[in-house]
Amino acid sequence: MARLTGVIARLGLWVAGIGLVLMTAFVFAQVFYRYVIGSSLFWAEPASVMLMGWFIFLGAAVGVKEGYHLSFDVGLMMMPAPWRPWFHSASDLVVVAFGSGMSFFGWQLAAKAASGVIPGLNISRIWDFAPLIGGGVLLVLFSVERILRRAAGLHTSRFGEMDDAADGEIDGHGAGGQAGDALQDTHRGGGR
Secondary structure, three states: HHHHHHHHHHHHHHHHHHHHHHHHHHHHHHHHHHHHHHHOOOOOOHHHHHHHHHHHHHHHHHHHHOOOOOOOOOOHHHOOOOHHHHHHHHHHHHHHHHHHHHHHHHHHHHHHHOOOEEOOOOOEHHHHHHHHHHHHHHHHHHHHHHHHHHHOOOOOOOOHHHOOOOOOOOOOOOOOOOHHHHHHHOOOOOOO
């Protein structure tokens, strides 16, 4: 499953990156046409907004898979180490619920708006909500993978970790130590 989700995440990241570049080009072209040529590209704004939805939701889902999203770990550092995986899994379950809601309610919105047409693009308004549905499905998929990895005793990346290769060895090069080190220093009387 990790290989499959890895391919999906890499593809999602590429699509998000290409969407970001295209959106930037469309906005630049729109500004150029409006202020230099004195005309307007009627399709540039709706296309840019749609692309923005795709790269935001795809990027957010990949961020969940890779453990790059911010998290509230201060409370976890005060807990005994054996309890932490349970709270990480509870956090992932909240993300599963959120992704499920995004997909479900996004689908309902898409169904209601499907008969409409996006001005300037002449495509169904269902495409306005497709990023919400796709992003929600990926959030669920990647969060379930994290839960299953943890249940199997495998490592799941967390924001701020210095274990780039996920092999248990600190191999990143960040400035300063981990937040847990700072808390331990404070408890020992060596506050910063």
